Amino acid sequence: MNHVHFENKRRSRQFFWFVFVLYALVYMTKYFFTAAMAQIVFEKVMTKSQVGFIVAAFYVVYAPLQSVGGILADKYDPENLISIGLFGSAIANVIVFFNQNYYVVLFTWIFNAAVQFGIWPAIFKIMSSQIVRSDSKNAVYYMSFSSTVGLIFAYAIAAIIPKWYINFAVSAAVLFALGVSLNLLSHAEKPYMFPDKPQEVILTDKGEEVNESTFKLFSESGFLFIVAAYFFSYIVVNGVKTFSATMLMETYENVSSSLGNVLNILVIAASAAGIFFGKKLFYPKTVKSAPTGIFIMFIVSALAAALLLVGGIGVAPAVISLCIITSTNSVANLLQSYCNLRFVKFGKSATAAGILNTAASFAVVVSSYGITKIADAYNWNAVLWIYFILFAISVIFAAGVLPLWKRFKKKYHSQKVTTA
Numbered sequence: 001m002n003h004v005h006f007e008n009k010r011r012s013r014q015f016f017w018f019v020f021v022l023y024a025l026v027y028m029t030k031y032f033f034t035a036a037m038a039q040i041v042f043e044k045v046m047t048k049s050q051v052g053f054i055v056a057a058f059y060v061v062y063a064p065l066q067s068v069g070g071i072l073a074d075k076y077d078p079e080n081l082i083s084i085g086l087f088g089s090a091i092a093n094v095i096v097f098f099n100q101n102y103y104v105v106l107f108t109w110i111f112n113a114a115v116q117f118g119i120w121p122a123i124f125k126i127m128s129s130q131i132v133r134s135d136s137k138n139a140v141y142y143m144s145f146s147s148t149v150g151l152i153f154a155y156a157i158a159a160i161i162p163k164w165y166i167n168f169a170v171s172a173a174v175l176f177a178l179g180v181s182l183n184l185l186s187h188a189e190k191p192y193m194f195p196d197k198p199q200e201v202i203l204t205d206k207g208e209e210v211n212e213s214t215f216k217l218f219s220e221s222g223f224l225f226i227v228a229a230y231f232f233s234y235i236v237v238n239g240v241k242t243f244s245a246t247m248l249m250e251t252y253e254n255v256s257s258s259l260g261n262v263l264n265i266l267v268i269a270a271s272a273a274g275i276f277f278g279k280k281l282f283y284p285k286t287v288k289s290a291p292t293g294i295f296i297m298f299i300v301s302a303l304a305a306a307l308l309l310v311g312g313i314g315v316a317p318a319v320i321s322l323c324i325i326t327s328t329n330s331v332a333n334l335l336q337s338y339c340n341l342r343f344v345k346f347g348k349s350a351t352a353a354g355i356l357n358t359a360a361s362f363a364v365v366v367s368s369y370g371i372t373k374i375a376d377a378y379n380w381n382a383v384l385w386i387y388f389i390l391f392a393i394s395v396i397f398a399a400g401v402l403p404l405w406k407r408f409k410k411k412y413h414s415q416k417v418t419t420a
Contacts, residue, residue: 003077004193005130011192012132016139018185020146022082022178023123027150028157029089029171030116033058033109036164043164050102054109056365062113063361069118070354073125074347079186081118086179088115093172097165124337124353128344129196136344140337141279144330148272214348222291222404223343223352226336227359229397232390233298234363236305237329239371239387241268244322247380252315263315267322274327275334283335290335291405295398297332301325302391308384325387339405345412 006012034055040046046054073081092112096105127139161167218224244267245260255263287293304324307317340352375383 003125003129003196004190005196006132006189006193008192009132009135011189012135015185015189016127016131016135016142018181019123019126020143022182023119023143024146024150024153025174025178026086026089026116026119027147028153029093029175031151031154032158032167032171034154036158036167039158039164045100045164046102046105052368054106056368057106058109058113059361059365059368061110062116063358063365065114065117066121066354066357066361067351068354070121070124070351070357073118073121073350073354078118078122078125078130078350079182081122083179083182085116085119086175086182088112090172090175090179093168093175097168097172100165120357121350121354124340125350128341128349128353130193133344136341137338140341141275141334144275144334144337145272148268151268214351217343217346217348218352218355220404221342221408222401223339225397225401225404226291226294226339227355229294229298229394229401230333230336230356231359231363232397233301233329233332233394234360235367235370236301236387236390237326238364238367239383240322240325241271242367243371243375243383247375247383248315248318251318251380255315263319266319267326270323271326271330274330277327278331278334282331283338289402289405290338291398291401293335294332294339295395295402297328297335298391298394298398300328301332302388302395304328305384305388305391309381309388342409 006015033051040051041048069081089112092108092115095108099105123143124140127143128136131139157170158164158167161170212220241264245257245264248255248263249257249260283290283293287296301324304321307313307321313321336356337353340349340356343349343352371383371386374386
């Protein structure tokens with residue numbers, strides 16, 4: 001299939017901001033279940049382990065399908081893949097609203113994971129290839145805030161809605177409205193979108209035609225090392241964002257559960273601040289290479305994790321260290337998305353985004369179960385050692401990217417594209 005793109009910047013940017021809102025709201029609906037956990041357990045509708053198993057089951061299915069979604073988004077209309085996810089997820093939320101039986105909710109949420117297979121890879125395809133190409137980097141930067149916006153919406157709405165299952169009625173209405181809006185807007189913008197050049201032949205700096213497999217492109221560029229580094233680091237980041245309130249409460253006598261939640265909000269907010277200052281001060285102003293920036297950020301994260309291991313550290317230094325971990329990893333995540341853009345010319349940007357999202361999703365599963373089990377079996381100090389070790393592994397993989405990425409960039413630096 002021939003993909004299309006905008007050439008008018010105003011229309012391109014309007015479409016991007018619609019997609020930004022769309023993804024923030026999709027992210028919100030995805031986390032409604034987690035946000036409602038306290039109320040579900042309080043009302044004895046399900047146990048904590050049942051809710052945890054449903055969330056884990058979602059990601060076990062969602063994770064591998066992200067790679068499939070990435071491959072399909074590089075081949076087919078990304079708006080169609082998003083529509084499948086929106087309308088399918090709306091149906092899933094309607095079912096949960098009307099029936100809260102544990103097994104019904106479990107299998108419905110697994111279905112929800114399956115139909116959302118293409119949403120994020122398709123959105124990345126739009127950012128990397130469909131909007132005006134000169135806006136791609138800024139689009140990736142602004143989109144990195146959308147998940148934080150969606151997460152805030154999820155917890156804010158869950159806090160004011162009287163019954164937890166009403167969350168799913170809200171989700172269904174929002175998702176259905178987004179699906180209709182996307183189809184109407186896409187139809188309206190069709191006359192202003194133009195087909196990409198057909199049958200492009202990519203040449204290396206030696207004038208040779210590029211005809212490598214996806215695996216070879218990703219391996220010779222070091223992208224597979226980026227994926228590995230992302231997986232290990234995201235286990236920690238998800239653990240920090242999810243369990244810091246509990247860890248602080250159980251580690252420090254003067255930290256109550258309510259204060260722990262307030263401090264955890266600071267830790268989550270630091271991730272958004274990291275994205276902002278990372279772009280303004282770090283990349284590309286100070287560091288010119290995205291993989292080098294990722295390597296540096298993981299080193300800083302490892303040092304922050306090491307600080308947490310210092311005996312007798314106070315609450316304030318501990319919170320600062322946790323904030324450093326979330327903020328530096330937000331910068332690393334942004335730079336990893338920039339690395340995905342390097343594969344636009346090969347028609348593999350959505351595939352790269354899908355693979356990274358697969359790694360992140362599996363990391364959520366490992367973190368959700370692994371961190372809690374280690375904390376229960378041993379203590380939070382053991383968890384902090386795991387944090388440090390995982391960041392050290394991420395540093396090693398990130399270091400392995402540097403020579404490969406340098407050679408990869410050099411090989412295609414003088415790339416020419418001709419039409420067959």
